[in-house]
Amino acid sequence: MIMLELLDIASSEIDVNVMLEAAWIAELRFYRTPDDLIRFDLMPNIGLDIQLTCRDCSVRVIRSYTRDEL
Numbered sequence: 001m002i003m004l005e006l007l008d009i010a011s012s013e014i015d016v017n018v019m020l021e022a023a024w025i026a027e028l029r030f031y032r033t034p035d036d037l038i039r040f041d042l043m044p045n046i047g048l049d050i051q052l053t054c055r056d057c058s059v060r061v062i063r064s065y066t067r068d069e070l
């Protein structure tokens with residue numbers, strides 16, 4: 001499990017109405033935008049994609065886990 005801290009979020013596209021408890025992030029892409037922000041595209045296994053743009057981010061936690069822990 002990797003926990004990221006996204007700092008100074010500039011924009012987000014998240015529809016909490018379609019967030020499902022059984023959903024998990026199947027794919028994560030991130031890249032630097034032309035205006036020097038960091039763009040995160042999160043594709044869950046079910047539901048709609050999530051996009052976030054922030055000025056900075058840091059890794060808070062890296063650890064192994066089993067699905068039953070959540």
